[in-house]
Amino acid sequence: GAYALGISSPLHSNTLDSFAFTTLNGKKDKTPEVMLSLQTTRFPFACVGSYTQCVADGRAGGLPNAFTIHATLLQPKANGTITLASSSQIVGPRISHKYLSTDTDMKAMIQAIKIAREVGNSEAFDGLRGAELLPGAEVKSEEDIEDYLRKSSCHFFGTLVGTCKMGAKDDPKAVVDSNLCVRGTTRLRVVDASVIPAPISGFTHAAVAAVAERASDLIKSEY
Numbered sequence: 001g002a003y004a005l006g007i008s009s010p011l012h013s014n015t016l017d018s019f020a021f022t023t024l025n026g027k028k029d030k031t032p033e034v035m036l037s038l039q040t041t042r043f044p045f046a047c048v049g050s051y052t053q054c055v056a057d058g059r060a061g062g063l064p065n066a067f068t069i070h071a072t073l074l075q076p077k078a079n080g081t082i083t084l085a086s087s088s089q090i091v092g093p094r095i096s097h098k099y100l101s102t103d104t105d106m107k108a109m110i111q112a113i114k115i116a117r118e119v120g121n122s123e124a125f126d127g128l129r130g131a132e133l134l135p136g137a138e139v140k141s142e143e144d145i146e147d148y149l150r151k152s153s154c155h156f157f158g159t160l161v162g163t164c165k166m167g168a169k170d171d172p173k174a175v176v177d178s179n180l181c182v183r184g185t186t187r188l189r190v191v192d193a194s195v196i197p198a199p200i201s202g203f204t205h206a207a208v209a210a211v212a213e214r215a216s217d218l219i220k221s222e223y
Helices: 048-056 103-120 142-152 205-222
Strands: 016-022 034-041 066-073 081-083 094-096
Antiparallel strands (some): 016 034, 034 066, 081 094
16 A cells, blocks of 8 residues: 555665666767666665675764665676586586776776766755765775775676677677577577677666567477
């Protein structure tokens, strides 16, 4: 009842309510490079190590309310790797995300942090904003922001792609063809985010749903 009426209640918010997409450096390209996510939390939802340090420093004590603006890089230039750790299927693979391993990505994230701060310091938040907890008002220079990012950056759910990329026959890195069939095998398809060749500027759910619908049509046409 209260939720349906829009009255504040435990079900009124999923804590991650609002998103914004933007380019960097004043680009007029319509492809967003950064996503900002507004989370309504009682503590800054950041990487565990960073928040643990924040508590240890006493900066999180007695905080009645808080909000967090996450900055996510949508078009990273660095490519991670995933390799087998064992011949056993019960042993997890070795995953190296290689986050922020290029100067381009680091510069983009530094700018994204600056944009997130501009939003948080805007007039719209004047009645809600308190002291900045993370990175903290003392983190001002690009060098300090870079240091913070290297210590606290983490993966944001729903954005990893490309480990079984779809591609043309002459692409040595392509794992599946346009019918989602694994090359060199029969009756084996991959139908998930891993077939998407490159990052998309947003969450992958809609793209994966489209891939699954296409896979369904392909399978029905064959059997």
